[in-house]
Amino acid sequence: MDDCLFCKIVKGDIPSNKVLETEDALAFHDIRPQAPVHVLVIPKKHIASALTLEEDDVELVGRLHLVAKQVAKDLGLDEQGYRMVTNIGWYGQQTVPHLHYHVLGGRQLSWPPG
Ligand code: 5GP
Ligand code: ZN
DSSP states (O other): OTTOHHHHHHHTSSOOOEEEEOSSEEEEEOSSOSSSEEEEEEESSOOOOGGGOOGGGHHHHHHHHHHHHHHHHHTTOTTTOEEEEOOOTTTTTOOSSSOOEEEEESSOOOSSOO
């Protein structure tokens, strides 16, 4: 999508601090980290949110989880644990309408979220 921020990051029109890249996914550091480690895992394909996922996306979503797992291992989150979360829509406080998983770690996180 032309005016999508994360599609621009995928295309390289907007720079990002990449952690990992595969054929269909990208992981990069969040510009405003909320934890010592805060990485975003996104599909290269534009999908607005988890609410617009379709049957054809099932494999892709699985691969996004594997990319997130690899990121967690590479950045040393696997021993202590971490959180993977995706915000959806207005109440979910989603600000970028391109599916992304936040991978947050490196400190004790609280639950429930605000
Ligand atoms: P959301 O609020 O939609 O769940 O998450 C969007 C995330 O994207 C936020 O954590 C925000 O800090 C991050 N973000 C927004 N613009 C940019 C950017 O240009 N580059 C990077 N790396 N992250 C961004
Ligand atoms: Zn997009």
